[in-house]
Amino acid sequence: MLGLLALVIRRDLVLAMRRRADILTTLIFFVMVVSLFPLGVGPEMEMLRRMAAGVLWVAALLSSMLSLGRLFSADYQDGTLEQMMLAPQSLSMLVLGKMTAHWMVSGLPLVLMAPVLGLQFDMPAQALGILIVGLLLGTPVLSMIGAIGAALTLGLRGGGVLLSLLVLPLCIPVLIFGTGAVEAITAGLSVASHLSLLGALLVLALVFTPWVTAQALRISME
Amino acid sequence: MAINWFKYSAPTTFYGLAGKLIPWFAFSAALLFVIGLYIGFAVAPVDAQQGEFYRIIFIHVPASILSMFLYLVMAGYAALGLIFNTRLSAMMATAIAPTGALFAFISLWTGALWGKPMWGAWWVWDARLTSELILLFLYLGFIALHASIDDPRRADRASALLAIVGSVNVPIIYFSVKWWNTLHQGSTIKYTGTSMHVAMQQAMFIVLLACWLYAIAVVLARVRSIILERERNTVWINELPEVRS
Numbered sequence: 125m126l127g128l129l130a131l132v133i134r135r136d137l138v139l140a141m142r143r144r145a146d147i148l149t150t151l152i153f154f155v156m157v158v159s160l161f162p163l164g165v166g167p168e169m170e171m172l173r174r175m176a177a178g179v180l181w182v183a184a185l186l187s188s189m190l191s192l193g194r195l196f197s198a199d200y201q202d203g204t205l206e207q208m209m210l211a212p213q214s215l216s217m218l219v220l221g222k223m224t225a226h227w228m229v230s231g232l233p234l235v236l237m238a239p240v241l242g243l244q245f246d247m248p249a250q251a252l253g254i255l256i257v258g259l260l261l262g263t264p265v266l267s268m269i270g271a272i273g274a275a276l277t278l279g280l281r282g283g284g285v286l287l288s289l290l291v292l293p294l295c296i297p298v299l300i301f302g303t304g305a306v307e308a309i310t311a312g313l314s315v316a317s318h319l320s321l322l323g324a325l326l327v328l329a330l331v332f333t334p335w336v337t338a339q340a341l342r343i344s345m346e
Numbered sequence: 347m348a349i350n351w352f353k354y355s356a357p358t359t360f361y362g363l364a365g366k367l368i369p370w371f372a373f374s375a376a377l378l379f380v381i382g383l384y385i386g387f388a389v390a391p392v393d394a395q396q397g398e399f400y401r402i403i404f405i406h407v408p409a410s411i412l413s414m415f416l417y418l419v420m421a422g423y424a425a426l427g428l429i430f431n432t433r434l435s436a437m438m439a440t441a442i443a444p445t446g447a448l449f450a451f452i453s454l455w456t457g458a459l460w461g462k463p464m465w466g467a468w469w470v471w472d473a474r475l476t477s478e479l480i481l482l483f484l485y486l487g488f489i490a491l492h493a494s495i496d497d498p499r500r501a502d503r504a505s506a507l508l509a510i511v512g513s514v515n516v517p518i519i520y521f522s523v524k525w526w527n528t529l530h531q532g533s534t535i536k537y538t539g540t541s542m543h544v545a546m547q548q549a550m551f552i553v554l555l556a557c558w559l560y561a562i563a564v565v566l567a568r569v570r571s572i573i574l575e576r577e578r579n580t581v582w583i584n585e586l587p588e589v590r591s
Binding site: 272276277280281282286289290292293294296297300301304321325332336339340343344346 | 511518
């Protein structure tokens with residue numbers, strides 16, 4: 125079971141490393157969107173400091189949407205996905221592996237990049253730490269919920285825009301608790317409740333989304 | 347006598363039944379609208395705090411209730427269709443979505459019209475407003491997904507799965523938005539303990555019933571056109587008097 129998971133993750137990571145440009149595009153998009161906000165709303169540090177968490181989270185949400193289309197499409201086009209569905213191993217497990225690999229190449233770089241961008245917004249160190257913890261808990265959920273949308277829109281015309289339309293409303297709770305945690309620490313309150321809720325979302329997503337995504341893939345491939 | 351509960355689960359028989367039921371629902375909906383709105387606009391007394399402005403409640407509240415209720419009904423039909431593989435359930439889910447979206451839109455629109463004189467703003471980031479907006483997004487996502495898949499079977503099943511995922515998510519979204527709002531600021535509107543006048547309650551209840559009947563009538567009419575469209579190559583459709591002429 126775990127061997128299968130590791131195999132799928134390694135395979136997807138190798139494939140992603142062969143096409144590094146894709147990873148970099150997502151990351152550059154993230155940096156660019158975040159940098160656009162001060163240009164749009166003005167350079168007052170006081171305001172930027174208050175906006176920082178929200179801006180970073182929304183940008184992370186948008187850039188994770190950007191890379192979701194690639195989650196299944198390459199495997200779908202060259203027929204690998206069909207073989208995976210015929211395989212005797214559990215499809216949910218294969219999907220979980222693909223989700224994990226997707227998060228490692230599209231979510232993790234954003235998390236690592238976030239502190240640098242947070243400094244641009246003059247975030248205090250404490251808030252920055254909580255932001256990172258929140259992103260670490262939240263971005264996997266984005267990848268997992270997004271995978272359902274990616275499976276449902278597999279091979280459709282204009283799938284990318286449609287995908288965002290389907291997935292963004294479902295991601296709202298993650299956004300709320302992620303930014304809420306930073307806001308709480310800035311206000312001197314406890315962040316435990318926000319982070320626990322993010323953790324709960326992660327656990328829920330971990331249990332249900334691989335199975336739902338597998339069902340969605342079956343619907344799309346039949 | 348054993349009743350065949352599944353008789354009307356086939357499009358063939360349901361098409362005729364729906365055709366017979368539509369006038370009844372439509373007529374009683376129209377009648378109740380007139381009665382309810384008359385009580386609401388002419389009989390019910392003026393509100394002590396909000397003056398005449400509050401009267402939009404007679405459209406706003408029924409629309410909001412139905413928009414939420416219809417999402418559950420839609421997800422229920424979607425689940426039925428997915429589990430038992432019945433064609434009619436999926437058609438019903440598809441037929442409900444536009445009406446649900448319409449009610450969500452009416453609810454937001456009347457809410458904005460109400461908010462302007464009461465709160466001095468067209469839009470307030472209140473928990474209920476925000477979750478209603480997200481509900482509208484969920485409806486639009488369902489409609490968009492269904493519309494962009496050409497194969498009707500795949501479209502039905504894919505959008506059914508989306509509706510179910512959405513309905514699981516609705517409570518999570520609702521509570522997260524609620525907590526988000528209370529963390530940012532105190533709740534903008536608070537219901538005071540005053541009880542509503544009887545005429546107000548009656549008007550609201552009658553309009554709610556009218557909206558419900560209207561929704562049933564419209565959904566039945568829409569499902570009839572969906573049946574006609576999907577089954578256009580079958581013999582029974584081509585033998586219908588309205589198709590022949």
